[in-house]
Amino acid sequence: MAVAGCGTHTARVVDRNGATVATADVLTETEWTRTLDAVSTARVTIQPDGDCCNRLGRVSTWRHRLMIFRDEQYVWDGPVTGISWSLGQVELRAQDVLAWLDNRVPHASRTFTNVDLAEIAAWLIEDGYAPDDPGHTVRVVDPAGVTGSRTYTIGVGQTGDHLRQLAEAGIDFTAIGSTILLLPETHMANVGRLSDVDLPEGLEVAEDGASLVTRWVVAGSEDSGAIGSFGGVDPYYGLHERYVEMSEITDNTSAAEAAKARQRVSRVVPVFVDTQQVTISPDAAIDVPSLVPGWTLDVTSASTCRQVSQRLKITGVRVQETGGDEDTPGTESVQVQVAASGAEAA
Incomplete structure (x- = not known):
């Protein structure tokens, strides 16, 4: 052991x-x-x-x-x-190796339609490193299980920001050594x-009430006019709503899926x-x-x-x-x- x-x-x-x-x-x-x-x-x-x-x-x-x-x-x-x-x-x-992506922008324009977010994230990473790869690998642990439509324009926005925005819609990522792992938010491998015996000096347990949202409204790009929502009044907490704009989203279905993913992780304190x-x-x-x-x-x-x-x-x-x-x-x-x-x- x-x-x-x-x-x-x-x-x-x-x-x-x-x-x-x-x-x-x-x-x-x-x-x-x-x-x-x-x-x-x-x-x-x-x-x-x-x-x-x-x-x-x-x-x-x-x-x-x-x-x-x-x-x-x-x-x-x-x-x-x-x-x-x-x-x-x-x-x-x-x-870590993700830091390079904060110094990169998209090197090609690309539109995804109803694609698993893991595939989109993998493309963002590979495109970001393509002109000058310091040495990395991408491992998709499991698909996100969340699909969406996204549009990225060459030279617009930092790749690292695009990846973090994608992570807010139903996928997680982390770097271990030179490998970037992509995994669903629902990943529960132990x-x-x-x-208490392993923590002889104690620990701290805290609740973050500011993170509670029971209904999300997500708006896509201005040109698309996309908008979607998910959630509502919680029988225990009541109603806590949040609106967010995600300009890379291009249709109502993707906006609704993003809202659903956000609500899944914020529906309890x-x-x-x-x-x-x-x-x-x-x-x-x-x-x-x-x-x-x-x-x-x-x-x-x-x-x-x-x-x-x-x-x-x-x-x-x-x-x-x-x-x-x-x-x-x-x-x-x-x-x-x-x-x-x-x-x-x-």
Whole structure:
């Protein structure tokens, strides 16, 4: 049975051509995250030794990418976006491979009619990388199960924004290493369980009432005049309506499908469980590299007045390690954020 353990990290800086620029085996600080439907970040502080200092002096943002390994297992990858050189150390800050899509625009005009959103998302990603691919793969875990019609115009809008807007209509995405995963919002595959014994310092359970919407109205492009809605008065919460414009939508059916997808995840007040700065016990029955946003954990906790015992979707992961010194051993902290919404309740 896999357990969380106490991981040790190393890092590698890689050039656009694939060559290794520097290998960092002495890290005084490491932090990497994973995020659902967003770009994740990482940071390492390197204590250079030997020729490593000269090599790190040549590192440049966007030219080079940071790869992080936990117990020699590849867990994170993305372009270096910030560098700080100081006496005896170098700090590298990076974003995952999705960050390139925030610096790309559509390179072709394309219209989709009644197509699964996973197919549209895959096209957006491949089109975004097409003129200059830093090295990526796309894995469609399962179709979104939501179809729609969309129009994209060459040179109009950032590709990353288009992808996030699509995620608001019934599909999830996340980056693991250099692979971009596409999966339905209703994906419920499980990667482990957590209970109070695995969180000895406690956790926080919160409700976000601002996220409650029982009826959505979605308007498409101005030229199409498309509009659709889904939902209504909830017998428990009453009526909470929201209007949103999604200019890439081209027909009423797609607008209604987008409204339905939004209502599915907002029809109950979301419950969030956050381990905050608490270290998950090294004995917890989870495999840290398998903590992927979009997958789920079974969480059971009676440590707060709001008891929780259900399958919750992973929305964020943060892993930190300090290298320690001669007097103080290094420590690793694994934090996970999970949430329940209408999709998980279903």
